Amino acid sequence: MTAAATSPVPVDHDTLRAVAAGSFYDPHAVLGPHVGDGTVTVRTLRPLADRVVVVTADSRVEAQHELDGIWYALLPGTTVPDYRLEVTYADWTAVVDDPYRFLPTVQELDRYLVREGRHEQLWQVLGANVRTYDGQLGPVRGTSFAVWAPNARAVRVVGDFNHWQGATHAMRSLGDSGIWELYAPGVDAGARYKFEILGADGSWRQKADPMAKGTEVPPATASVVVETTYTWYDDTWMTARAQRDPHAGPMSVYEVHLGSWRQGLSYRDLAHQLTEYVLELGFTHVELLPVAEHPFGGSWGYQVSSYYAPTSRFGHPDDFRYLVDCLHRAGIGVIVDWVPAHFPKDEWSLAHFDGTALYEHPDPLLGEHPDWGTYVFNFGRPEVRNFLVANATYWLEEFHVDGLRVDAVASMLYLDYSRQAGQWRPNAYGGRENLEAISFLQETNATAYRRTPGIMMIAEESTAWPGVTAPTSAHGLGFGLKWNMGWMNDTLRYLREEPINRRYHHHEITFSMVYAYSEHFVLPISHDEVVHGKGSLYGRMPGDHWQKLAGVRALLAYQWTHPGKQLLFMGQEFAQQGEWAESRSLDWHSLDDDAHRGVQRSLRDLNEVYRRTPALWQLDHTPDGFAWLASDEADLNLLAYVRYGVDTPPAVVVVNFAGVPHEGWRVPLPTGGTWREAFNSDAEVYGGSGVGNLGAIAAEPVEHYGRPWSASIRVPPLGAVVFVLDEDGEPTPA
Template sequence: MAATKPVTIPEFDVYLFGRGEHWDIYRILGAHPHEQDGEHGYRFAVWAPNAQEVNIAGDFNEWRWGEFPLYPVASSGIWAGFLPGMEQGVLYKIGIKDQNGRIVYKTDPYALHTEMRPGNAARTWTLDGYEWNDEQWMRERREKGLPLNRAVSIYEVHPGSWRRKDDGGFLSYNNLADQLIPYVKQLGFTHIQLMPVAEHPLDESWGYQTSHYFAPTSRFGAPDDFRTFVDRCHGAGLGVLLDWVPGHFPKDEWCLGRFDGTAVYEHSDPRQGEHPDWGTYIFNYGRSEVRNFLFANALYWLKEFHIDGIRIDAVASMLYLDYSREEGEWVPNMFGGRENLEAIDFLKELNRVVHEHYPGAIMVAEESTAWAGVSRPLYVGGLGFTFKWNMGWMHDTLEYFSKDPIHRAHHQNTLTFSMLYAFTENFVLPLSHDEVVHGKGALLSKMPGDMWQQQANLRLLYSYQWAHPGKKLLFMGGEFGQWNEWKESGQLDWVLMEFPTHQGIARCLTDLNRILVDEPAMHRFDHDWQGFQWLDFSDYANSVLSFMRLAPELTNPDSGETVFEPAPSVIWVFNFTPVVRKEYVIPAPHGGLWREIFNSDSSAYGGSNTGNAGLVDARYNETSQGWGLNLTLPPLAAMAFKPA
């Protein structure tokens, strides 16, 4: 193979990268097919500002140092070179000689494809050549904008353990497209959220210790196979969200850490640059080239893979300088505070750029504190996310449901407290992977009582989650009542789907998704008091709650034009005890017949089939001077009614 040759990097590209504003920098840095002086090969470029020398090595030269040097590009810190004759699919690494003369072989930060673990070398690859079939989906996403007033229910998936092949091997992206997409579609979810698919060396990290930010993991196939998966999701009417980890990265010697022998991507001070909980490095959000790396990576998944949104992991760890640190273990900001001003500015700018370039794309924050305005626009001082995970709702709700029903009367405020802040953010209600690992047990196993009561409680939990204002998220396995805690090393307990009671849980969730989509009252005002009204939250003695979801007319205040026509309200009633309550009266907004559109105690779901024969007449009560529904409340169950 011929020696590397100097190659030109346009000055404007270098300028934008230095400013941290080159959104397509992944097409400049990294390895890309290139033609020069009539020769075909690959152009290599890497940012290593403090390196003495940079080389390319790979299986094409038995990983020897010094044979294929890269050349400095002015004073930019970029090293580049053209290697004639290089073909696609060849393994390579970046050889770095640092300031002390030490030679280390690093992964290419902008690698597009990698070898299968446990190897960590990059493969020469190309972004071009895939023909998309989702033009209509992408056009409608732009035109419709953010789904704040639309139904959103998210099925969270770990691709490596949803299902395995008969021999225990991973399903490929194509296998997942064949099996996962119709399954999720049948359940009625609107989106699939994938735990991180950017390449990572350790299965046990679930993808949260990312090593190659621009490479879809080779566990399941090549980059175009992942494109095909997303393409087919869109063809089936499913959005795809991707878990993304800009908060930290692993310390492996071959990775980003101390890339050229110095702190390039991270802070040099361990009080700022190292995460005490996870043993990882923290990105230096104040450095333009590092910000550009992360900005471009987020846009890369949206542009090159048509991802519909990004969920950012561990946002709280980015916002606070003292996160998981004791006094003296962190460095205050310039004002003496604990807020990470550089990370805050990074997140705001990230959301601005994403929403500007990809209207309709969703940005979700996993933020576990009371930071104000996470999902509020930048112009009112918010961080600019579309949605925020409601961790408070999740903790309180699971705590309540874990209690024996005989004690729930004393804890009803735990359940109702969420409505005091339900509209302070655009919330997603998450029952995620984090709640079914590390000894916490599966959702079904958290429920009290005998087996029947546990399954009834689980159906009641999902009913309450789907009825409560906010978008919905459920981790895989929960839809059919997985008994065992999730493990990434195997697959879900699919044998349970042979049992009618577990089929009933899945059927219950399917009907909840159908109601969520079909009834505008269930999603139109998820983030506004206009969409919610308590009917009765005071009957703690019987552990009964009732409220109404509303869809009033919405008009444009400027033009007076109608944005949404009014739609029927939906009344929800919850009995959190195993006691059947007859002739239980709840308030109703008006008289007439109300049809029972959902009952989690239906025999179709595995329940006792206690109910109200499908139809109830609201009657006027002279004493209370209001309309009421006289109901039979089934045990450990939820019911929903709409005007007949």
């Protein structure tokens, strides 16, 4: 029988000094328990301690100081027992657990998937995750930290729990995965932390956690350990979501910047006030400008520093869950803007994360965005692509978000986007297409739709790139919907003209139907259209106060009845006069004016008519759902068209962008019967002049514009009317 060793498992002095400094790549090889000849050596780094005792279920073993704050104790036997450390300083004693006695929390399969760029639930492995382990001495609760930093020489965790001195929480390298890992007992939810990274240049850098689920309130920059305790109550919504095609249903979206809708509100305040408001106005969805943490509020969230953390400006991540839950229980979907195109250069965040170009492309011609002063992700690197693809699924799954609107897609698709000759690098085939970004977008969309049925992926894409909403199986990008920037630009340019001049620009208001079915479109009037000197919708309308408000009501009616889904930025629903600014609340005082309140009421009624008239949304993405009745009335500034549904009465829309009414204008009709005036933007209750058709019109067998049926109607000035075939009557076939 071999006698038990009387000295610790040997470690050379240079390694001990590196461990004591927190700069050794594998501290677990030295610290923690190690079996020797008949004994277990336990080493621990406890700088400034006066005494250390290793405590097991049946023994107390005094530790000896070895070097630079490293202590060791020899435990009898060759089985590692559950133990704690009793550490005495000058005037106090603490019993703590040992971070270095635990096996890696990142398993080999996880490491393999990260290397391959295929870990679809990356947030459960990397970042900070609270975990509890059982043991003979009782349960141990702490936080596992893991970070990808393949070019680091050493990594350690610093935070509240170690007075921001990281030597006692040095992490181990998990081989060629590039992942560094440490389980830290006693570190619980709410702890602030960063990673301290030793680069190849010998410099230490403190970095926020790329995978942090929470952050300090900006301008503070530390990451925060988060553990969700939220219980969801939206089971009915989520079950229905998984069974429906959201692209085929009614969709009117209220776009919101949370910080300026009503300033000073928390997520929980918004959960009640915003939900009540959106429900009252009848929108089907809200779309939130980016919620992920961002250091500069003036970026509106479009320069993200923590992709996995809802901004702490409005509360805890569970408070954001509560906001989504309340909207769902009210029957309102939630879309969040997502920004994978670029990220800011803040030195404490993703930029040069491990001392090298890690998340950003190392080539400045590919890795820097000249317009925004930001870095561009290296979309071809598997781990970076994985970081972003998993982030998309994170918002959809962890926060029950119903869709992601992907920002600045065009900047990702084109290598020469916003670059002059000589400032960009062609792809392998000499072209301008960013092949790696295309592949990334296809993977993101395919993964999101596969993992979470019933959600939407929406592209903000401003060019004529083909197949944005075509399936990836047909070599498309795989989005479900695309913002129709052409419709927005043409429509607003047309409406900027005085009514007397609009006849010369009539093609701008009809051109959208030339390409309306080339993609599956959303018609946006977004935040970008009411900032940077562009003014509000109200301010862009010509004429006096009454005419401006009438123009806004007519525009909204035209938008809501045009093929495609629709989106409106907050404040435009009551024709806010001033330009939007993120630093102040909306001009809610406008609603003291009956006329502005009338615009709001018109939109509420328009949403109601829209939702209960399937012809206005069932066939948004097919030519079968639309036909012109009159498209060339340029001199009258007038449009007339019919919307068809599936086994549902059609709707006829007449829009007059002239400043005068058209009395006795004959509208072609798709069928005979009685047509009820379901909506009139010029109704007196909205502040209009009251030019209407007494509730209904009767089709006459008078041919007009090639249609065998027509009726003489009153068309209001700067107004729109919607007629729906009376279901109680008997339609006469055309």
